[in-house]
Amino acid sequence: MTVQNPANARTREANSLLKRLNSTNLLGPIIALILASAFFATQSERFLTGQNFSLILQQVMVVGVMAIGQTLIILTAGIDLSCGMVMVLGTMVMTKLAVESGMNPFVAILAGTLVSTAVGFLNGLLVTKIKLPPFIVTLGTYNIAFAITQIYSNAQTQTGLPEALTFFGNTFHIGNTAITYGTVLMLLMYVLIWVFLTRTAPGRHIYAVGNNPEAARLTGIPTNKVLLFVYTFAGFIYSIAGLLLVARTGVGDPNAGATDNLDTITAVVLGGTSLFGGRGLIYGTLLGALIVGVFRNGLTLTGVPSVYQILITGILVILAVAADQLTRKKA
Template sequence: MTNPNPKSLTVPPQRGSLRERLPSLTVLGPLLALILASAFFATQSDRFLTGQNFSLILQQVMVVGVLAIGQTLIILTAGIDLSNGVIMALGSMVMTKFAVEAGVNPYLAVLCGLLTTTFFGLLNGLLITRIKLPPFIVTLGMYNIAFALTQLYSNAQTVTGLPAPLTFFGNTFRVGNTAISYGTVLMLALYFVTWFVLTHTAPGRHVYAVGNNPEAARLTGIPTQRVLLLVYTIAGLIYGIAALLLVSRTGVGDPNAGQTENLESITAVVLGGTSLFGGRGMLFGTLLGALIVGVFRNGLTLMGVSSVYQILITGILVILAVATDQLSRRKA
């Protein structure tokens, strides 16, 4: 017998829709933390709420912020990269030594540095996808390899006297009374482009699918190994861009750079709400995570607080972010 009122079998579409449309805690958390931190430091220092200070914060986080883009892509696939900071350092040494000591055209030197970091990203991806080694082990080993190669190639010597094209992104332009660096603009542009690819293209959705459930993604026809290889390769290219920003900001090629940036990039990703278990997170959350760390360091410095407490607070924030992710996963 047919139901005389088939509409009675359907669930009212508006019931519970408001709750479902509200952003999750992992989305609102980073933004709320950034707002509260900014409000607190604004009460502690008159210099905090100035355009010049916010521009300084963006300049201070732009290198780690770009590294964190590549780290986000990898963590979305349930991987991790411990080698990104030293790969960046190796790329920066290739750029600077080629341009200064080998007399290579500066633009070609930059290209060589980008190719170097991209190659190491590709190598990470091949070891993970072809030999099936865990990302943690592969990138931990690559950390030591890249660090050693950087020291050997540079003879542990800093490169100075860089040509103008290598330091361009450290230059600034003025908006009103605020000086904004070109590197900051490049960082924000990279976030926008990567966000668009992740959210509006099929390859971007494949990244989330692989991180959420690789076997289910494979059964639906997604080439999971190819996606992983592409992610690690693109991450390597992004590390090269971070190397250029590092050189532009410091004005030298420093072989000792990048040794802690791997942890700082992971911190930005975690604080931004991206799950370490893969498949869930927002790229702009990573930017908020990097800004949270930058705001805390800047604000505590203005207050005259020791850098030790800055590290302590950052560690507490990371644990809270991971705990929030775990609780939200259990509820789901």
């Protein structure tokens, strides 16, 4: 009778785990997050505190939620440059109706959600019916949403928002650490979308369409309906991100979100999702958002100017895309 060495068994389990992580493109983001956290922990004693970790989550929750919609679109081999402006358009509808028109805040939230979702639906129609490239479509709707936002809001920030619009900025405490309800909502959304993508037929169809749309069509998957759903649902998700933005800042700012499209793409790419579609995991996007958040937070704590934070983020994106390209060539 052969007796297994417990140490050897643990080694094999560790190697098996590493292989699984590597096959899903999560090993790199996990290592990057650990190394970045370890480095900044040596540079600032404030980094490894509950309050700082909570702050990082608050800082990434808006982009983190928007990146969920961006992930779904990139999984279909598309891209959405309009997400930041779609989000802001929804927030301005919510805040202006609630403040200036005196509308019930919950109805105002619904109206803003419908507007953002409608823009996502428009993106989907242009991609599926007219067969325009997603890059061109969403670049166009980015500018349209920006212009409508400025016209509708008169470029004025909305203040004095009702409690319903700022609820997710409220906090509860775990020990001495204050955690916002918006952070909890973001994490819950990642869990729900993970279940959707991995445990439902529509979720698996998204991967199939991104991997090979013609093969997906031949197997009976309605590719146009899948794409239309993805862009529409992404618009809905952007409206939730907008609600979190309003809750965090306490105002409706028509000039917000200008670079959030690039931040969401950064989070998705750093999280291991392929820009060529069909490959990636939703919690990889969360890791990507956290990597960006950790770098920016750590560099701020160490007194590094913000321009270098942007520089490092750009370098990380190029490295992530290069790694994705090399992986595809190997395959």
